[in-house]
Amino acid sequence: MQWNRLVAAAVLIVAGTGFALAAGTVPEPDGYRTEAYRAPTPATLKGAKVITTDEAVELWKSKDAVFVDVLPHDPKPAELPAGTIWKEKIREDIPGSIWLPNVGYGVINKETEAYFRKGLKSRLGDDVNKKVIFYCMENCWMSWNAAKRAVEWGYTSVIWFPLGTDGWTAAKQATQRNEPY
Known part of the structure; x- marks a missing residue:
C-alpha cells in the first residue's frame, strides 16, 4: 500500500512538472517555461530574491518596492459580431500594482517586449x-518568467512573489480592482 502511494506521487510529480528532483520540488530550468503555465514552480530564481507573503506585505507597507502583476488578460476581440455579449474579467490585485498582462509568456514578441519595458520604465524610470x-x-510560471526576463535585462533588485494574489488574499490583505497598463 505504501509503495503504491509513493509511485502515484512520483507519477503526479513527473506528469505535472516534466521532471522532479524529489517529491515536492521543481528544478529551476535554464530557460523560460513555454507551456503549462499553471503548474508547480521552483522555489528559486537565479538572480532574484524569492519572498513569502509576510515579506511581500512588509515591502508593500514600506512602499519600498514596485509591484508588478503579470496575470494574462484577454481583451475584447475587435471582430465580435454585433449583439455578442462580452463580459470583461475583473482583476483584483495588490493595491498600487501596475498590471502588465501577457508579459510572462516564455516567448514574447517585440511588441510585448516593448510594452513590458515601457511599463517597467513608467514605474522605475531608469533605476x-x-x-x-x-x-x-x-503555481503560475508567468511571474517566474517575467522576473527572469527582468534579471536578464539588468535589473538588480528583482523579487519574485510566487504565491501572488492567492497568498495575499489568504493573508487577509486588501485588494483593489486594476486595469491593464
Missing part, C-alpha cells in the same frame, strides 16, 4: 536598482 516585485497567482 535598475529599485526593488521590483513580480507576481501572478500561486
Whole structure:
C-alpha cells in the first residue's frame, strides 16, 4: 500500500512538472517555461530574491518596492459580431500594482517586449536598482518568467512573489480592482 502511494506521487510529480528532483520540488530550468503555465514552480530564481507573503506585505507597507502583476488578460476581440455579449474579467490585485498582462509568456514578441519595458520604465524610470516585485497567482510560471526576463535585462533588485494574489488574499490583505497598463 505504501509503495503504491509513493509511485502515484512520483507519477503526479513527473506528469505535472516534466521532471522532479524529489517529491515536492521543481528544478529551476535554464530557460523560460513555454507551456503549462499553471503548474508547480521552483522555489528559486537565479538572480532574484524569492519572498513569502509576510515579506511581500512588509515591502508593500514600506512602499519600498514596485509591484508588478503579470496575470494574462484577454481583451475584447475587435471582430465580435454585433449583439455578442462580452463580459470583461475583473482583476483584483495588490493595491498600487501596475498590471502588465501577457508579459510572462516564455516567448514574447517585440511588441510585448516593448510594452513590458515601457511599463517597467513608467514605474522605475531608469533605476535598475529599485526593488521590483513580480507576481501572478500561486503555481503560475508567468511571474517566474517575467522576473527572469527582468534579471536578464539588468535589473538588480528583482523579487519574485510566487504565491501572488492567492497568498495575499489568504493573508487577509486588501485588494483593489486594476486595469491593464
